[in-house]
Amino acid sequence: MGILAGLNRNSAVDYICMAIAIIGVSVPAIVMGPILIYLVAVELRWLPPSGWGTVEQAILPVIVLGSGSMALLARLTRASLLQVLREDYITTARAKGLANRVVVGLHALKNALIPVVTVLGPLFAALVTGTFVTEVIFGIPGMGRYFVTSITNRDYPVIMGTILLYAVFLVLANVIVDITYAWLDPRIRFT
Numbered sequence: 781m782g783i784l785a786g787l788n789r790n791s792a793v794d795y796i797c798m799a800i801a802i803i804g805v806s807v808p809a810i811v812m813g814p815i816l817i818y819l820v821a822v823e824l825r826w827l828p829p830s831g832w833g834t835v836e837q838a839i840l841p842v843i844v845l846g847s848g849s850m851a852l853l854a855r856l857t858r859a860s861l862l863q864v865l866r867e868d869y870i871t872t873a874r875a876k877g878l879a880n881r882v883v884v885g886l887h888a889l890k891n892a893l894i895p896v897v898t899v900l901g902p903l904f905a906a907l908v909t910g911t912f913v914t915e916v917i918f919g920i921p922g923m924g925r926y927f928v929t930s931i932t933n934r935d936y937p938v939i940m941g942t943i944l945l946y947a948v949f950l951v952l953a954n955v956i957v958d959i960t961y962a963w964l965d966p967r968i969r970f971t
Contacts, residue, residue, distance in 0.1 A: 781850075782857025786892075787884065789862060797854065804851025813844045813917035830919035841918045845911060849903055853896060861892040890964050897960050901953035908949050 785797040820840060821829035831837045864870065865888055873883045912924030923942065930938035961968045 782854035782896075783861060783889070785854065785858040786861030786865070794858075798858065801851040801854040804847040805855070807847070809844050809848070809913045809917070812847060813840075813914060816840050816844060817917070832918075832920045837918075841914050841920060844914050844917070845907060849907060852903070853899065856899060857892065857896050860895045861888060864888045864892040867891075894961065894964055897957050897964065901957040902950060904953045905946060905950040 781797040781801060785794040785801075788794050817829045817840065820826050827839055828834075828837050829840075870883060870888055873887050874880075911920075911922060912928050914920070915922040915925045923945075926938070927942045929935075930942070
């Protein structure tokens, strides 16, 4: 959505994509979860309202968890792509007669994705470990509920283990982000 909005600036596509992104950023999981359960599971009966183990039971929690991250990444991608499309080397590439898909795909998108990839590392770690509200709403037995229960019970080894696991996810995600930097921008080298 961010790429579509960036390429079609100030058009209906841009406004629709950014409206969806604003809704995704603005509506928290504690509100979106019950609304989706009521509309999709109770009224329309398309999906089960809770539980875990099948693909159908995972669809609603995935939508709730992914909507905020998707909206943030779409807005960041649009802003970064608009900034890169104004650069001189993009104008030069277009003046040379390169096709628009080549200019956007090879030149603009690689440079526009650097800030997006930077955000992906911590966002992935937070998404993996910070799912308590979604677990409670959809009745999923998960690590978030276990972590909050351990805090209320003062179970310090579990608290430390969960924080350590979060730190491991954060470090691994940032290593993957650093490796992706070298692929996106060949000028970046690791010594």
